Amino acid sequence: MAVDYFDRLAETSVKDAIQQLSAGSKRPTARNVPPEATLLLSRKARSRITETDADKRVLNAIERLKERKEIRAPKTPNAEWALVDHAVEDDTKSS
Numbered sequence: 001m002a003v004d005y006f007d008r009l010a011e012t013s014v015k016d017a018i019q020q021l022s023a024g025s026k027r028p029t030a031r032n033v034p035p036e037a038t039l040l041l042s043r044k045a046r047s048r049i050t051e052t053d054a055d056k057r058v059l060n061a062i063e064r065l066k067e068r069k070e071i072r073a074p075k076t077p078n079a080e081w082a083l084v085d086h087a088v089e090d091d092t093k094s095s
Contacts, residue, residue, distance in 0.1 A: 003064075006041075006045060006048075006049055006053075006057055007057055007060065007061060007064075009041060009044050009045060009057075010037070010041050010054070010057040010058050010060070010061035011061040011064065011065060012044075013037040013038075013040040013041040013044060013058065013061070014033065014037045014058060014061050014062055014065060014071065015065070015070075015071070015083060016037075016040055017033050017036040017037040017040055018033055018071065018081055018082065018083055019083065020036070021033065021036060022082075027080050028080060028081040028082070029077060029078055029079065029080060029081060030073070030074075030075070030076070030077045030078075030079070030081070031077050031078070033062075033073070033081055034055075034058055034059065034062065037058045037061075037062075038051070038054045038055050038058045041054045041057065041058055042054050069084055070083065070084055071083055071084060072084055
């Protein structure tokens with residue numbers, strides 16, 4: 001399945017949502033990351049996609065990012081989500 005512009009924008013929105021929630025002293029969880037990412041995607045897309053389409057694209061983006069191990073997103077609603085820093089993992093492997 002091809003990933004189009006809005007799908008890539010959704011992935012960026014998910015990462016940005018996790019970063020913004022962490023920076024704003026809130027815990028990024030399954031309860032607040034998807035709605036925040038949907039809001040960010042709607043803003044970035046400048047109303048070129050519907051809210052329903054934005055929801056679907058965000059959920060698909062979360063699954064793609066989890067498969068590629070770019071984010072840690074447990075299924076439990078209160079578990080904390082995080083971005084995976086591959087540079088740190090590469091440094092520990094070379095030691």
